[in-house]
Amino acid sequence: MVVLVTTMVFTVLFSTHYSFAKEVECADTFTDMDWDPKNHEPNNPSFKEFELLAYHGSLCELTKCIDHEECTNRDAVDWEKFKSSPAYELSYEEQKECLETSQDDGNGKDGLVGYEIMSCGLGENRY
Numbered sequence: 001m002v003v004l005v006t007t008m009v010f011t012v013l014f015s016t017h018y019s020f021a022k023e024v025e026c027a028d029t030f031t032d033m034d035w036d037p038k039n040h041e042p043n044n045p046s047f048k049e050f051e052l053l054a055y056h057g058s059l060c061e062l063t064k065c066i067d068h069e070e071c072t073n074r075d076a077v078d079w080e081k082f083k084s085s086p087a088y089e090l091s092y093e094e095q096k097e098c099l100e101t102s103q104d105d106g107n108g109k110d111g112l113v114g115y116e117i118m119s120c121g122l123g124e125n126r127y
Helices: 002-015 026-030 047-056 059-067 093-106 114-121
Strands: none
Touching (some): 059 114
């Protein structure tokens, strides 16, 4: 009987896509690393790395790459393409709002660029 009840509970949990994982902010994952997310010297940033992570990586991966200056911080994303990327789609609502505001403020100038993405990823929303 106990096995039957246990099996039923696990079946319900797994069929409802329940997750035991807690929500994680990008800044939360950075505290476990041995680097300080500010004041780095230029390090020949790569546009290819920026483009790869902007359209295929997570916001946290992109934020870290920009902060480490392994990616460019001035290159802009293609907003329409970025909106369907994991970096945008898997972000929290506050991060999405920050990214959208940054994009809107940049229209006619440079659009959404690396340093704004990093700011939104770290939760340093200016808006």
